[in-house]
Amino acid sequence: IASQSMEGRRVSLKEIAEEIDSPVAFTAKILQQLSKNQIVDSVKGATGGFEIQRSSIDRIKLSEIVYAIDGDNVYMACGLGLEKCNASKPCPVHNKFVQIREDLRDMLENTSLYEMTVGLEVGLTYLKR
Amino acid sequence: IASQSMEGRRVSLKEIAEEIDSPVAFTAKILQQLSKNQIVDSVKGATGGFEIQRSSIDRIKLSEIVYAIDGDNVYMACGLGLEKCNASKPCPVHNKFVQIREDLRDMLENTSLYEMTVGLEVGLTYLKR
DNA sequence: TTTAAATCGGACATATCTGTCCTAATAAAA
């Protein structure tokens, strides 16, 4: 969507699903989540589809996309799966996991949608299931 | 198990399940996996139970426990969930994920069972669901 | 005004993961 939006083209659900080899109905659900969370703009009706404002492409970080789809689970869930695990009652791997997750958070917050889009366009990365 | 084994006590499934607030039948399945993968030793029959040799407690790293239960999935699975993603056809986050996973691998391979056991014993960490 | 092409959203179906139950096998103790 970002790639096409940068060239002023709005893309339909069908086109998106086809491009990434993903079931249409399933892709639709994910796009709805992204739309609700204002990652992408959706336009209903004939000639409708999905697009992203150029300013958003520059601004949006991977962290925001992750949050739109998975919430803050990535940052909060215990490495051993314990429900009660937290800083004051840490599980045996808690503190070591906190460290790794900080690395992950840094990465997500410093990876922009623009950067990923460029990678796809120059053929450096791929996006097929 | 490690904690009790260090003091020469073998522990039963029941005791283990109770100690960590985990369903007995469910805990049994996990112990079976650990036993099959030689992380713990199981002894059948009356007075049986689970134990770990002192030498194993020193030797075993968290990475081996993770591998026994989840295989190499942690290191291989694509960050975006793509099946075909690998070094020669990388997804847009592939290389950044490789980095994070190296950090994770380092942590798992450098965290010993002994270290975790001590943390529990001195009351620094907890192990309840 | 009608039609067609598109997204939206709720209900449903399927697959996978998590957890349970029950019987068999084992081994110590009575």
Place this chain on the structure above:
DNA sequence: TTTTATTAGGACAGATATGTCCGATTTAAA
């Protein structure tokens, strides 16, 4: 030798995640 306390393992049940279907809504074009 029988009983009892234990682990092993297969079959099943339930919960959650993944994926599908279909009708409602929207909007541009005929």
